Amino acid sequence: MLALRLPEEIEQRLAALAKRSGRSKSFYAREAILEHLDDLEAAYLSDEILKRVESGQERTYTLDELERELGLAD
16 A cells, blocks of 8 residues: 655646546556556666775676676677
8 A cells, every 4th residue: 555645736737637537546647657657666776886895895797708608709
C-alpha cells in the first residue's frame, strides 16, 4: 500500500484525467510509476555506482577486454 501527497494542481489534473477516461487515479499513478521507475533508479543509483568505480571497488572493462572475457574476440 502506498499513500502520497501531491501538489493540488497535479491532484486536480489527475482527477480530471480519471473522470474523463473512466479509470481511477490509482491506475494512472501506477502507470506513471511503472513507466518511470527504471529512469529514476538509473538517475539516483548511477551516482552510487560511479563512486564505487572511482574508489576501485568496481572493476571496469574496455570493450576489447569485455569481448575477450566473453570469448567474442576474433
